[in-house]
Each structure stands twice: as structure tokens, then as C-alpha cells.
Amino acid sequence: MKFTKMHGAGNDYVYVNCFQETLPQDIASLAIQVSDRHKGIGSDGLILICPSETADAQMRMFNADGSESEMCGNGIRCVAKYVYDHGIAQQDHLKIETGAGILNLDLELTGQKVSQVRVNMGKPILASAEIPTLLPGNPPVNAELNLGEQKLEVTCVSMGNPHCITFVEEVNDHWVHVIGPQVEVHSVFPNRVNAEFIEVVSPAELKMRVWERGSGETQACGTGACASAVAGVLTGRSERNVLIHLPGGDLRLEWAGSDEVFMTGPAVEVYEGIWTGPH
Numbered sequence: 001m002k003f004t005k006m007h008g009a010g011n012d013y014v015y016v017n018c019f020q021e022t023l024p025q026d027i028a029s030l031a032i033q034v035s036d037r038h039k040g041i042g043s044d045g046l047i048l049i050c051p052s053e054t055a056d057a058q059m060r061m062f063n064a065d066g067s068e069s070e071m072c073g074n075g076i077r078c079v080a081k082y083v084y085d086h087g088i089a090q091q092d093h094l095k096i097e098t099g100a101g102i103l104n105l106d107l108e109l110t111g112q113k114v115s116q117v118r119v120n121m122g123k124p125i126l127a128s129a130e131i132p133t134l135l136p137g138n139p140p141v142n143a144e145l146n147l148g149e150q151k152l153e154v155t156c157v158s159m160g161n162p163h164c165i166t167f168v169e170e171v172n173d174h175w176v177h178v179i180g181p182q183v184e185v186h187s188v189f190p191n192r193v194n195a196e197f198i199e200v201v202s203p204a205e206l207k208m209r210v211w212e213r214g215s216g217e218t219q220a221c222g223t224g225a226c227a228s229a230v231a232g233v234l235t236g237r238s239e240r241n242v243l244i245h246l247p248g249g250d251l252r253l254e255w256a257g258s259d260e261v262f263m264t265g266p267a268v269e270v271y272e273g274i275w276t277g278p279h
């Protein structure tokens, strides 16, 4: 199986061109195998670039544990780069079908290749039942999340996939590696959740680390950055236009007057290979 390794702000996935490749039936197992950083290719998950009847391509996204997510913000920028650079579509405005609907993307070229992508990520979903979470509020803003020994103040937002945002004094390993896994599987999140930890640098600048549902800590999460930008506005901590610093790079976020969230960031192709596994 031919694959392409790509990353967006360090959030790295194995991409397979399903216009050409035939996949095994059990995609969840394939995602687990290729993601393994010791015995596989090594990635945060698997992304399939598939034909679509309604858009230029369809994206399907699987986490490193094999679970399928509705959306992937860093992934969709890389899908757009792949679709353009590999000649699947040749216009600098693309439509990509996802589990969260069809999204519109504008490509920025350096030479003949895509380097940055601006994505209209759509409107944030704020109704508790649709996020989904059992926490009160539509959405829950500064809601109490009881972890037993510790209580967090969290804000929940869906960008097609669920996010739980905690603003902290200092983003550190304790938040991400100790609290993150507890938040991910907390009983108030029936579909589990992605957990973001945010330090406010200034109203126009946030620092973020993430514990992702199904993949653990990653160097960046595009949907998480969108959800955090929305949470910053909802809690009065930040402006509608913010730069978010992540371990793997920066993302520019704007929660526009139209209520849609726009995300701009890099998309990078690292190498191509042939998967002969499982090993």
C-alpha cells in the first residue's frame, strides 16, 4: 500500500490515496498498525483521501487507537495540499467532504506547491446534547468538572468533534499527561473528548497543549485550536482573532461575525513509502 507521511504543525498522519489504493476491510486495525511509532510507520493516526460525489475529495480520519473521528483540522489542510499537489483537483479553492459536512478551503502556494491553507471550519456547535456532554449549559462555560480529588472549570465546544477546554496558569506535563487522560474518558462525555489546556499569553495570543481522544498528546490539534479560540471568546479571555502557539507550530484562528471559525496554518509533505506490514 502506497502512503504519504504529512504533518500540519507537527500533527502527523499517514495519508492513503484511496483514488488509487485498495484498503483492507479492517481500517481500525490498519490505523493502529501504521501509527505505532516502534513497529509501524509512526504517526498520530491514519487519514484516507477518498473520492466524493459532492466535493473534490472526502477525508476519513482514524486516531492511533483505531477510532474514527468526524473531523481533523490539521489533517484537512494536508488533504487539501495532497489533492492539489498530486493533481486530483487543480483549483486553489477546494471543497472537502468530512464527517462534519463539506468544508471550503483556500490554498496558498509557494512556487507550484501548497504551503498554507485557510479553512472555513464552519460554525461551532454549542448545544450540550450535540457536543455531546452531560455538563449543564448550552454550551457549558466555566462549568465544574469533578475529577474526584480535583475540580476543573471547563468550557465545551464541538467543531464536529468534541472538545473540553481548561484555562490554566501554566500549561505543563501534569495537565496534559495526568489530567488529560482523565478528562478524555470522564463519564460526562459519552463519546469521550479531546482535552485542551490553554495559557492566555495576551487577549490576542494563546499557548495550547492537547491530549487527543484516541491518540494521546499530539504536537497540535486544529479542531482543538478552533474550539479553544471559541472558548476564549465565550469566557471573555481572548479576542475573536488569535494566534495559537502549539508545540509543533502556530495556527491563526478567527471566529468571524458570520459565526464561522477560520483556521490558517501549514501543510507539509514529509515522504512517500510503501507499507508492507503488519510487522
Ligand SMILES: N[C@@H](CCC[C@H](N)C(=O)O)C(=O)O
Pocket (backbone or CB within 6 Å): 011, 061, 063, 068, 069, 070, 071, 072, 073, 074, 075, 161, 162, 194, 212, 213, 214, 215, 218, 220, 221, 222, 223, 224
Ligand atoms: N488532530 C486533529 C483531531 C483528530 C481527531 C481527534 N483526536 C478526535 O478524536 O476527535 C485536529 O487537528 O483537529
